[in-house]
Amino acid sequence: MELEQANSTVTTKPSSYSSFLEKIVLHRQLVMSLAGGGFLLAGFLAEFGEGSLWGVAAVIFYVLSYGVGGFYKAKEGLDDLIQDRSLNVEVLMILAALGAASIGYWNEGAILIFIFSLSGAMETYTWQKSEKDLSALVKMAPLEANRVTDTEELELVSVDELQIGDRIMIRSGERVPADGVVTRGTTSIDESTITGESVPVNKDIDDDVFNGTMNERGSIVVEVTKENANSLFQKMIRLVEQAKSNRPPTQQFIEKVEGPYVITVLILVALMLVVPPFVFGAPFQETFYQAMVLLVVASPCAVVASVMPALLAAISNGARRGVLMKGGTYLEQLSKAQAIAFDKTGTITKGEPTVTDFHIFHENDRNQILANAVSIERQSNHPLAKAIVAFGDKEKVNGAEMIQSSEDITGYGVKAQINEETWMIGNFEMMSQFQSNPSIDHTLEEKWQGEGKTVVYISRNNEVAAMLAIKDEIREEAKELIADLHKLGMKTIMITGDHEATAKSIAVEAGLDDWISHCLPEQKVSEIERLREKYGSVVMVGDGVNDAPAMAKADIGIAMGSGTDVAIDTADIVLMKSELKKINSSFKLSSRLNRIVKQNLVFSVSVILLLIAANFAQQLSLPLGVIGHEGSTILVILNGLRLLK
Known part of the structure; x- marks a missing residue:
């Protein structure tokens, strides 16, 4: 098959029904919460009916509201309790709802479950919204590539099979499957997945292209320069995965104290159930009700949600x-x-230094010295080496001698053997280290350095032969x-x-x-x-x-x-x-993050203290406690989402 002839692929649009089911599955927690709210409403309406059957129906609807609406939050709390042996806010909510039901407050317990599950569903939704830009990056990674064979045919292979030096064809509208260099064709590439900029970049022969970017027009052939695991795009994906799992110190502290805090609340509730009835003779049902309210309002849901959605x-x-x-x-x-x-x-600096001055000592052969220096520096990718090579090419030097060996000396320069002569190219420290009395014109050196130029020396057989000045804007x-x-x-x-x-x-x-x-x-x-x-x-x-x-x-x-x-x-x-x-x-974003997290923590703690005080003053009902508590949770989440702007 010729390179230009590519098998067309037929794509089918997913049906609207399938798309609807996918959305239901994705937002199942919200769907279950709303269904629980529907049963709550049905139970509330059934209470207006006359006769015992209506009363039984109301209880059944409330039980369904408990089971359906509270399923995911109850599962989350029980999983942590059984698997990790840790107590969290979900346990407090379950106990409060069951306690309310046990003394006949079915509707108030159902209201608690509904609002708690709804706030949990909203928190999950906001997490999904916050992660959207990050998770979308992973989905953009191509899985297959069209590799060009020696006979100019195309074979479809996994991107993990691509090797350095392979040629791949990328058609218009396809994502680039590997980092590489264009060897045939011209096009424009949307590099927004890498740079964040949506303006396409024109690409010609010898231009770099990157994995995960989009080929907007024209087919090109690219020579692979990095294996998939080492591509820039895959590095970005690994950064994303690390970002999603990493917890900042504030969140780690909150998670650390959550368990002891829940135990403290449970102890206070137990004391509240025992002390007032048996010591002060308070009515048990009233005391029990206030204890259930305490379970709700003392729960640190808003505190827990103060950091991660914003982050x-x-x-x-x-x-x-x-x-x-x-x-x-x-x-x-x-x-x-x-x-x-x-x-x-x-x-x-720009990282594109250029040679501005070249000085020869002792009437040496300028062309030969520069030609050998260029030959040595061609083996290096250092910006200064590239500047020397570019200068030599501009001067059109020739006649470089054969290099027998070369050695990079990190932080100093390079040392090479040419026709049994020792050549060194590097800084003053290198010249001093290998020569007892380097012959250097310090006046010229100081002049160049005062102009912000980097001075590079060239020596032959331990004698300085030339020096260059290199400037980087x-x-x-x-x-x-x-x-x-x-x-x-x-x-x-x-x-x-x-x-x-x-x-x-x-x-x-x-x-x-x-x-x-x-x-x-x-x-x-x-x-x-x-x-x-x-x-x-x-x-x-x-x-x-x-x-x-x-x-x-x-x-x-x-x-x-x-x-x-x-x-x-x-x-x-x-x-x-x-x-x-x-x-x-990024500094400003960090400042905004810390400011919003502080706002969330102060607000959420203040609401909890206010609700607890109102409960001990017996001025707070369970529904109002639920609204105040869960309302604060929703507000801190929404406050955190301001960072998306």
């Missing part, structure tokens, strides 16, 4: 804008940070971000391996509070530790392999989406489109 709404908000978080802990803690440290190259958005962070009261620091003069020039131009120069990867970790001791909580922003240890050591690590896989895997927050302004919006 999921905030995470969903960030995901829609291309900011992925590994969990609620990091979002909750972000705005509490006192300082933020930045890597320089690719973070503060500062991002305009970096200056805006740093100014915004200062308004939030944050201290901003740059950590770089560059020389002091270069680091100072970049830091001053960007508006940073401080800078730390001459840092190797392991030294960045030590500097983060020092910053944590000084400021408390510290955020680290980076994009490279050398930033990963420091990001891991910081309280929160933020990675640029254009960075290395190691940086993305290590980070707690990922900026999918590498837009620094999203850091500021």
Whole structure:
């Protein structure tokens, strides 16, 4: 079969009946709650009938209201009690409803079950709504791909079978099944699943495409560059799963005290049942009724619902804008940070350095030195290496000699053997380490560094032969971000391996509070530790392999989406489109989250205390207690959902 000839697939629209059933199943808790409300209404109407049969019918309807409306909440409470041996708010509600029924208050017990189940169904619904943007991401992951064989035919394979180097065909309207590079055709790709931006991006030969994005027009052939498990999209999905399961400290504390709190309430109810009737001679039925009201109003439903709906709404908000978080802990803690440290190259600067100056010592062969340097640096993906290669290509150098071996020396540069000569390309520290008396023009070096340029040296047989100046422009958005962070009261620091003069020039131009120069990867970790001791909580922003240890050591690590896989895997927050302004919006989102959670907790605790006081003053009926208690639960959920905006 020719590449252009593709088997057409017939898709059938799901019937409206099937779609209706799916919605019923999805919202079954709400359906059961409303059905319980229907039986409650039937029981209430039956009470107006004359005769004993109507009374029996009313009880039957109330029992059905108990069983149908309270099924899911009762199941949840009993599962926790039996499997985890833990008490929760559902147990309190079950006991209160059964207690009301036992003294003849069937209708009030049924009202309790209905409103409690309805608020539970609404909470479940809001959770589903909050998770919608996150869960939709998982569903977008393609499962199959059209692999192009050596005979230019197509074979349908699972995405897990794709190997690096395979060619795949992607038609118009299909999702890209793997990260790769376009080798044939042109198109436009909707990358909103990765970046949050809906404007399609034009793609031509040698352009990168990413798993999970949508091919809008034109068929293309792509060479796979990453296996499915390592694709950017799959990394995003793993971030999503971690975010959904991660509990922030506030929620962990609430869950920890919920069990002891429920036991305390049960003890108080038991005392209330015993002390007033037997010590003070109060009527048992009245005392029992007030005890059931206490069970309801003292239940911490609203407190429990104060955090997670708001948290999921905030995470969903960030995901829609291309900011992925590994969990609620990091979002909750972000705005509490006192300082933020930045890597320089690719973070503060554009990460696209260019050679601005090239100086030769001792009348050496300029072309030969530059040609060998370019040949050595072609083997590296470091931004500075790419700048040297680009400069050599622009100068049209040729005649590079054969490289016998090369060795990367992390934090310093590269060492190579060419025709039994030792060549080194790197920083001043590398020259000093391997040469007893490096011949360097410090005047020129200081001049370049004062201009914010990085100086790279080239030596042959332990003698400096040339030096280059490389400049990386500062991002305009970096200056805006740093100014915004200062308004939030944050201290901003740059950590770089560059020389002091270069680091100072970049830091001053960007508006940073401080800078730390001459840092190797392991030294960045030590500097983060020092910053944590000084400021408390510290955020680290980076994009490279050398930033990963420091990001891991910081309280929160933020990675640029254009960075290395190691940086993305290590980070707690990922900026999918590498837009620094999203850091500021993430801080604001974190502040909003913490503010709304505090509002919810203060409001919910206040309502509980007010209802308990009203109950002890015997000014509260069971229906009013239920309305006040469950109403507060619904309000805190709705307040949390404001974070979706």
